[in-house]
Amino acid sequence: MLLTNLEVVPGRRVIEHLGLVQGSTVRAKHAGKDIVAGIKNVFGGELKAYTELLQESREEALQRMVAQAEALEANAVLNVRFSTSSIAQGAAELFAYGTAVRLEESP
Amino acid sequence: MTEILVVCVLLALGYGFGTRAERRHYASIRDREEELAGVMIFSARLPPEPERYSQSRLVCGSVVISVDYFKAFVAGMRSLVGGRVTSYESLVDRARREAILRMKADARDLWPCKIFNVKLETSSISKGGGNTLGTVEVLAYGTAVAD
Numbered sequence: 001m002l003l004t005n006l007e008v009v010p011g012r013r014v015i016e017h018l019g020l021v022q023g024s025t026v027r028a029k030h031a032g033k034d035i036v037a038g039i040k041n042v043f044g045g046e047l048k049a050y051t052e053l054l055q056e057s058r059e060e061a062l063q064r065m066v067a068q069a070e071a072l073e074a075n076a077v078l079n080v081r082f083s084t085s086s087i088a089q090g091a092a093e094l095f096a097y098g099t100a101v102r103l104e105e106s107p
Numbered sequence: 108m109t110e111i112l113v114v115c116v117l118l119a120l121g122y123g124f125g126t127r128a129e130r131r132h133y134a135s136i137r138d139r140e141e142e143l144a145g146v147m148i149f150s151a152r153l154p155p156e157p158e159r160y161s162q163s164r165l166v167c168g169s170v171v172i173s174v175d176y177f178k179a180f181v182a183g184m185r186s187l188v189g190g191r192v193t194s195y196e197s198l199v200d201r202a203r204r205e206a207i208l209r210m211k212a213d214a215r216d217l218w219p220c221k222i223f224n225v226k227l228e229t230s231s232i233s234k235g236g237g238n239t240l241g242t243v244e245v246l247a248y249g250t251a252v253a254d
Contacts, residue, residue, distance in 0.1 A: 003165040004250045005224050006153060010160035037173065041241060042117055044125035044175025045132075046205075050232070051171045054244060058167070080165055082246060084230045092232060 001066050002076035002103070009076060012103045018072040022097040023064025026087065027057045054094065058082065061096040074100035117176045125175030132201055139208050146211045148222040148249065160252040162217060167248040168209025171232065172202045174241060199243060203227060206247040214251035225249035 002009060029037075033049045040047055061082075069077050080098035087093050154160060174182075178194040185192045206227070214220050228246045 002163070004163050005165055005226070005248060006157075006163065006250045006252075008153065008157055010154065010157040010163050010252055037242065040173045041179075042121055042124075042176040043128065044121065044173055044178065045128040047171045047173050047242060050242070050244070051169060054171065054232075054246075055169055058169070058246075080248075081226070082167075082228060082248060084228065084244070084246070086230070086232065092230075 001069060001074075003062070003066070003080050003098070004076070004078055005080045005098075007079055009078070009103055014078075014101045015104050016102040018069070018074050018100040018102065020097060021065050021068040021072065021074070021077060021100045022095065023061045023066070023068065024093055024095040025057050025060045025064070026091055026093045027053065028091040029053070054084075054092075057092075057094045058096065061094045065096045065098065069098075069100040072100050074102055076101050076103050118180055121176030121178070121180070125177050128175075129197065129201065132205070136201065136204050136208065140204070143208060143211045145219060146214060146222065148207065148211070148225045150225050152224050154221065154223050154252055160254060162220075162253045163250050164214075164217060165248065166210050166213040166222060166251045167246065168206045168211070168213055169244060169246040170202055170205040170209065171242060171244045172198060172205070174198055174243075179241075199229065199245070202229070202243055202245040203247070206245040210247040210249065217251045217253040220251045220253040222249040222251045 037047050077098040077100050080096060083095045085093050181194045182192050214222060226248055230244050232242050232244050
């Protein structure tokens, strides 16, 4: 599965558009990590635990999107976009969407 | 009285550790920016000659950075009189540059490459006291293309 946020795939032609595919996940913060983050708010600096948490969640959202695209028998997702929204205190939704397409086989 | 003392200690800790962390972070950002200067990034939606490239892949980089107590305090004071909040400017600047560097590093297996359609997304993931900025997340993503 090829993911790209361009509208075309360099060197390959789109033979079929299969529509929008999306994947999302809602994650809550870990209470323990939240305490650490509270302490970090005094000292400043990177919150590695959160960086990892968000990265994992985004990966998960992408995987769900890819699963949808696979169900449509697509072999690429174009124009992928991410969006993050905080839907409740301490919980965030990570959302990935794009257009599933079928590309001609690489030469 | 004790409350004032606690605030003073927190301010001193925030100033001391925060300034040191920022200085180190900027030094590391500058080093890595030099090292990764070969990877050019563009916000253009498409490469000028898309057919020239044979490989492409989505690349991302993200970072979560927290404000320190001193910066938050200074920003709080600043909001009384208005104007530039320099203490937050450096925070988001660091976060963006770090996210871009991580995105470039994610494209490592395609080097030498260019990254097109770069998008930056900033979100504030936790609020400090009095609805001030607490922690920001910056995500940078784009498509790395290589010959």
